[in-house]
Amino acid sequence: MAAERYFESVQNILPQFKECSIENTTRLGCGYDFRLCPSVKEDFLAVEVKGLQGRAGSLSLTPKEYEVASTLTSRFFLFVVKNFRESPFHEIYQNPLAAGLKFSKKERMTVHVSWRTAV
Secondary structure (H helix, E strand, O other), X not given: OHHHHHHHHHHHHOOOOOOEEEEEOOOOOOOOOEEEEEXXXXXXXXXXEEEOOOXXXXXXXXXXXHHHHHHHXXXXXXXXXXXXXXXXXXEEEEOHHHOOOOOOOOOOOOOOOOOOOOO
16 A cells, blocks of 8 residues: 555656546556546556565566556556665556566465355
8 A cells, every 4th residue: 555655646747647637446456556547538547556665576466467467558557666665766667568577477276264054
């Protein structure tokens, strides 16, 4: 949430998003955190925000985020807030799947345990 608040605080001064109206979509499960609509009649921009404690690290995209990024391509932005421990700064990746970042697919199986009874 801190990374999302950081994005909201700097969004209006970033050249990529200047003069865009902003909608927080974090609770909608749509595959991105913010929907930005430019003042001119263009399609919306989608921004997924991730935060790192240090100056470097790794991050993950959910299957939904990855799918939306591959569909929206240049209209999808990955906004990474780094160095929360000291002095936050950010990096922006437009079309992150084609921006030189190397994503590798990781699969994990989860076991769910429950107890049932008849009443």
